[in-house]
Amino acid sequence: MSDDGKPKPETLRAIAEMRGLGRALAHAPASVIAAFERGRRIRSFPEGFSPLTDPANRFSADPEGNA
Amino acid sequence: MTELAYLTVAEATRLIRARELSPVEYTEALLARIAALDPTYHAFITVTADAARADAKAAETEIARGNWRGPMHGIPYALKDIIDVAGLPTTCHSKLRIDHRATSDAAVVRRLRAAGAVMLGKLALHEFANGGPTNDLPWPAARNPWNIDLHPGGSSSGCGTAAAIGLAPATLGTDTGGSVRNPATCCGVIGMKPTYGAVSRAGVFPLAFSLDHVGPITRTVEDNAILFQAIAGHDPVDPGSARHTHGDCIAGLRAGVKGTRVGVIAHFYEQDLAADPEQVAGIEGAIAALRRLGADVKPVRVSPLERWMDCGRIIHYAEAYAIHERDLQERPQDFAPITLRRLLGGAFIPAAEYVKAQQLRRVLIEEYRAALRDVDVLITLSSYDLPCRIDDEAAITRTYERQCRMPFNVAGGPAVSVPTGFSKSGLPLAMQIAGRAFDEAGVYRVAHAYCEAAGWTERHPAIAQAARQPAMAK
Numbered sequence: 001m002s003d004d005g006k007p008k009p010e011t012l013r014a015i016a017e018m019r020g021l022g023r024a025l026a027h028a029p030a031s032v033i034a035a036f037e038r039g040r041r042i043r044s045f046p047e048g049f050s051p052l053t054d055p056a057n058r059f060s061a062d063p064e065g066n067a
Numbered sequence: 068m069t070e071l072a073y074l075t076v077a078e079a080t081r082l083i084r085a086r087e088l089s090p091v092e093y094t095e096a097l098l099a100r101i102a103a104l105d106p107t108y109h110a111f112i113t114v115t116a117d118a119a120r121a122d123a124k125a126a127e128t129e130i131a132r133g134n135w136r137g138p139m140h141g142i143p144y145a146l147k148d149i150i151d152v153a154g155l156p157t158t159c160h161s162k163l164r165i166d167h168r169a170t171s172d173a174a175v176v177r178r179l180r181a182a183g184a185v186m187l188g189k190l191a192l193h194e195f196a197n198g199g200p201t202n203d204l205p206w207p208a209a210r211n212p213w214n215i216d217l218h219p220g221g222s223s224s225g226c227g228t229a230a231a232i233g234l235a236p237a238t239l240g241t242d243t244g245g246s247v248r249n250p251a252t253c254c255g256v257i258g259m260k261p262t263y264g265a266v267s268r269a270g271v272f273p274l275a276f277s278l279d280h281v282g283p284i285t286r287t288v289e290d291n292a293i294l295f296q297a298i299a300g301h302d303p304v305d306p307g308s309a310r311h312t313h314g315d316c317i318a319g320l321r322a323g324v325k326g327t328r329v330g331v332i333a334h335f336y337e338q339d340l341a342a343d344p345e346q347v348a349g350i351e352g353a354i355a356a357l358r359r360l361g362a363d364v365k366p367v368r369v370s371p372l373e374r375w376m377d378c379g380r381i382i383h384y385a386e387a388y389a390i391h392e393r394d395l396q397e398r399p400q401d402f403a404p405i406t407l408r409r410l411l412g413g414a415f416i417p418a419a420e421y422v423k424a425q426q427l428r429r430v431l432i433e434e435y436r437a438a439l440r441d442v443d444v445l446i447t448l449s450s451y452d453l454p455c456r457i458d459d460e461a462a463i464t465r466t467y468e469r470q471c472r473m474p475f476n477v478a479g480g481p482a483v484s485v486p487t488g489f490s491k492s493g494l495p496l497a498m499q500i501a502g503r504a505f506d507e508a509g510v511y512r513v514a515h516a517y518c519e520a521a522g523w524t525e526r527h528p529a530i531a532q533a534a535r536q537p538a539m540a541k
Contacts, residue, residue: 019396020396023399028408031411040416
């Protein structure tokens with residue numbers, strides 16, 4: 001990463017190519033850079049929130065569970 | 068005489084049933100209006116005139132024989148071109164889908180066929196329901212009916228435009244982060260995102276599986292409720308379809324709001340992110356009106372807007388990228404630049420962040436349920452700003468962040484956008500009314516009471532100079 005927290009061009013190129021986006025980077029480099037720089041994180045969680053949930057997120061094959 | 072163009076579904080139903088209005092005459096009038104106005108407004112991608120005439124004739128014959136199927140029988144409608152109709156392309160307004168042909172009807176189309184409705188055609192949208200208005204696509208972008216230089220909202224842009232300018236009394240859009248309610252807001256009409264799972268998405272091109280909804284856009288609340296009732300219900304083909312059903316949305320529509328507990332999420336637009344003063348004045352006027360109608364209005368607090376937006380955005384981007392990954396890798400040049408920028412956002416979201424977003428979503432859904440234990444409905448703003456210029460991409464991009472529609476996609480409850488007046492420059496203002504899961508009836512009841520009292524839905528846009536034609540009268 002560079003001093004401003006943005007990825008160096010060679011780093012971004014490597015990440016984009018790892019994701020199979022070499023053509024997109026060549027076609028529209030500004031779009032790929034903008035997509036990378038757009039917020040990729042959740043900025044705040046409720047107090048007490050933890051990714052350790054018990055029980056873990058439920059999987060249900062029953063469509064009713066999706067309501 | 069009532070202009071056929073602005074006849075409501077409810078009025079047309081009554082006239083058609085009484086055989087005072089011919090579905091053929093009604094359909095022909097709207098087809099003529101589309102032919103005259105759509106070259107200026109660009110609401111339609113495909114007009115299915117011959118099929119509409121045939122369906123209208125069939126409806127007229129059947130009704131004449133005494134077999135009236137219900138309130139959508141003989142009623143013209145149009146739908147976002149992301150919804151399959153057998154034999155027609157589902158273009159998703161994209162070059163990538165220009166050669167597509169649907170082999171079967173989407174579930175909502177089947178339901179409307181069974182109801183005897185008359186499809187007029189397929190409507191413009193933002194590419195894959197995710198881009199923005201642009202000239203880089205095979206079809207032009209829909210225009211705002213109140214000012215054709217402005218953005219009509221999206222992504223169901225053609226729906227909002229067609230409803231507002233009187234090209235179709237009933238339209239169907241889709242809503243993943245506000246795409247039914249945004250055009251309804253910008254075009255001054257009614258847009259409902261129903262409860263997640265209330266309306267089948269089978270045969271609808273997905274944007275983000277766990278946030279996608281199909282919803283009606285109409286000029287009145289009653290019409291919206293009629294269309295919703297016609298399309299809602301369990302469908303085993305859609306894995307997200309719920310067996311739980313909504314209540315009757317028509318029976319209690321006129322019950323009023325006396326004693327109804329209305330919670331206002333004002334911190335979204337007063338503290339979390341400042342909104343345009345005219346939008347705030349609009350919702351404050353609506354709150355005062357609801358109080359005058361007898362509602363018990365109180366403030367409600369939930370998580371800050373940013374948390375809801377982040378949660379929804381991470382899920383939206385990640386799921387949308389999963390759908391489009393292959394095309395983004397192999398033919399990025401075939402997407403419009405604005406779509407490419409938005410879809411690529413999902414390429415760089417860490418898997419852990421998507422998992423945390425889904426976990427956070429459960430917490431926020433519980434928070435939403437808790438907020439609705441003490442009140443019957445919630446109200447808050449829809450858009451933070453007035454419609455911007457259609458060619459101002461930076462301003463359009465800002466509208467995706469400056470809105471509070473995404474919280475209701477995250478929570479899954481029903482939310483409707485209703486007009487709250489007009490700005491000094493004559494542009495529509497709006498708010499949202501949201502409710503408990505499957506309480507569309509309660510949301511519609513409050514929306515109807517407010518809209519009937521306020522009267523904003525009776526105002527229609529002037530026809531743009533570029534599209535002037537003789538008035539169409541019954």
